[in-house]
Amino acid sequence: MSIIRDYKDSFKTTDFTQAINEVEKQYGLVNGMSLFQGFSTTEKAIAFDKNSTKITLLPQVNRGAKVPTTGSESKSETFYLPLAYFKHVDSLFAEDILGWRAPGTTDKETVARASFEKTRQIRLVADQMQEYLKLQAIKGIFKTPDGTVMANMFTEFGISQTQVDFDLDTSTTDVNAKISALKRAVANGLKSGGMSGVDVLCDADFFDALQGHSSMKSYWLQGDNSSARYRDELAQYTQWGVQEMFE
Numbered sequence: 001m002s003i004i005r006d007y008k009d010s011f012k013t014t015d016f017t018q019a020i021n022e023v024e025k026q027y028g029l030v031n032g033m034s035l036f037q038g039f040s041t042t043e044k045a046i047a048f049d050k051n052s053t054k055i056t057l058l059p060q061v062n063r064g065a066k067v068p069t070t071g072s073e074s075k076s077e078t079f080y081l082p083l084a085y086f087k088h089v090d091s092l093f094a095e096d097i098l099g100w101r102a103p104g105t106t107d108k109e110t111v112a113r114a115s116f117e118k119t120r121q122i123r124l125v126a127d128q129m130q131e132y133l134k135l136q137a138i139k140g141i142f143k144t145p146d147g148t149v150m151a152n153m154f155t156e157f158g159i160s161q162t163q164v165d166f167d168l169d170t171s172t173t174d175v176n177a178k179i180s181a182l183k184r185a186v187a188n189g190l191k192s193g194g195m196s197g198v199d200v201l202c203d204a205d206f207f208d209a210l211q212g213h214s215s216m217k218s219y220w221l222q223g224d225n226s227s228a229r230y231r232d233e234l235a236q237y238t239q240w241g242v243q244e245m246f247e
Helices: 111-139 153-157 175-189 204-211 214-222
Strands: 002-005 013-016 045-052 075-082 141-143 149-152 236-238 241-243
Touching: 075 149, 111 141, 141 153, 149 153, 175 214
Parallel strands: none
Antiparallel strands: 002 013, 045 075, 141 149, 236 241
């Protein structure tokens, strides 16, 4: 524990404890899901190809037929998307160091510590931008923080967004049927590969309405794991808050 002289009385000393660092919440749920593979580019736009292959059932033919069925040609389309650009700078001057002490200590401020703190703050800003941009990509409509739409993947690919209204304000809503409709919509929309499950990101209001709906309560009371929801701790406590889970 350091000792510092009182500014009003040079004969008086005060114990100096470590500094309290107050940092804004750092959201990292989407970054931690590892849904994206990033790469670097110096260009202002990107181009990518989409290859579509049509698969149909084969018609029946006579065993001795000389003319077999033929496959269809694959379709390739090229898409161009502009890239959003963000520029963030910071600075460090002599006036920021000379005559100042390092927070939490009685030592003089140094260039190394001040530079490290500036770099750390820039990194935090960059991490939050990645979190925000990846969340926009998941939604399918890519918006910058100022509301500018850089890409609407529904219009780009000529597809319509399927929406399932859970209608949780109505007590008679069959929530299980709504969940089934959501899972079928996701499965029907797959163009390649398979799926192992569906993760739904929602806000606190929707989450509370879902787990508090009358049909969900009766499901948990009648199921074999009726007490598991209230006995086991399914919530995850992160640096940005509580991440609850409802299976």
